[in-house]
Amino acid sequence: MAGQVLAGLGMGSTLSVGALLAADISGSDAWSGMAATMSTLGAAAAAIPLATLAGRRGRSPALATGATLAATGALLSIVAAQTRFFPLLLVGLVLIGVGTAVNLQSRFAATDLSEPTTRGRDLSLVVWATTVGAVAGPNLIGPGDQFGQALGLVPLAGPFLFTVAAQLLAAVLYLVGLHPDPLAIAAELGKTAAATVGRVVAVANPAGVRTGLIAIALSHATMVAVMAMTPVHLTSHGATLVIVGFTISLHIAGMYALSPVFGILSDRLGRVSTIFIGQSLLAASLFMTWFGAESEGWVMAGLIFLGLGWSASTVAGSALIAESADPATRTRTQGRADLLMSASGAIGGALAGVVLALIGYAGLSAVTLTLVAIVVVSTTLFAQRQRRRALTP
Secondary structure, eight states: OHHHHHHHHHHHHHHHHHHHHHHHHHTOGGGTTHHHHHHHHHHHHHHHHHHHHHHHHOHHHHHHHHHHHHHHHHHHHHHHHHHTOHHHHHHHHHHHHHHHHHHHHHHHHTTTTOOGGGHHHHHHHHHHHHHHHHHHGGGGHHHHHHHHHHTTOOTTTTHHHHHHHHHHHHHHHHHHHSOSOHHHHHHHHHHHHHHHHTSOSSOOOHHHHHHHHHHHHHHHHHHHHHHHHHHHHHHHTTOOHHHHHHHHHHHHHHHHTTHHHHHHHHHHTOHHHHHHHHHHHHHHHHHHHHHTTTOHHHHHHHHHHHHHHHHHHHHHHHHHHHHHSOGGGHHHHHHHHHHHHHHHHHHHHHHHHHHHHHHHHHHHHHHHHHHHHHHHHHHHHHHHHHHHHHHOO
16 A cells, blocks of 8 residues: 555656656647556556566566556656656656556455455455645646756656656665565465365465456556547646646546445445446446536536546455456566556557547447446346356255
8 A cells, every 4th residue: 555655655646757858858739648648558568577587586576567668658748858758758657657567466465364355345445545745746847847957857858757766766665665575485385285285275266257358358448548638638628727638637546545334335235246336336427428528517427427437436446357367377467467457557548539530429438338337238248148157055
């Protein structure tokens, strides 16, 4: 949780500044979107390598390595700003994106030593900790810029100093705080339990893994597609930047603030039931933004529900993956889940722009309901399979 707070403090400000810096150095606003694109690619590219490192060496070195790479990326971004070398900025943003991969892996790290009855809660608390950094981070842009200029840096370079400091502190925290390593302890406990009873204790459930993957990937694609196009839609309809910023802030609060509630629900009601709750919230959100596309109030409400639906589906889906994966390849499965989640978000965001241009914001909301339907169908089939398995002698 502490690592998530530190990561959020650094990431929350630099991604916004990265878009401004990309436009400034390149000389064109058309390149501003490369900040989010490159950081997303960095998160996707790092997912499996970090998971493989965790499987071989433990969570501590994997998370610390990712945080150090993110700090290196922030440092390269400062150099790029000083030298006005755009390709170096893109490399820096890719490495900063590795910090997102660390955030995603952290939620699985929280489940390494969890009891089955509290796995969802433990995972959700780590997700919730992101709220602190996500809210506080953007408020550091101004002070960071002033601090950087006081040190002789060019405008927009200063906020990256906070990312360097926060990610290095997070790396130290992971190396010191995660000792002994939770993943190593979990492996030893598994071997001991298996030797005691003479059989494998944890049984893999490939169907559970597939269902969890579909839930988190398509829920993330749904969230990114609508969220990314909302500022464009609102400003084109005359909304002020204050309204846009407030709407996105409420959306982010919906994503993270209530995640412990959904974690507890997934423990008590079950992963499947909580995924259904998440899809219901996502569907309600899309109906609000579909039929209320011309109303700022309905769009704002829709974005809140969009965040809540993403939170419920991501927490429950991730818990389902953690408990369904083969213990021998669990970290690799978790890495694939993070890769799929990041890639789905990138694809969803890219296609959303095309759909918005063709059929508008209301049409985008209507089309995105298809993704919700796919999750509902796949989860229903999994639930039916589990019931049949339970009834089989």
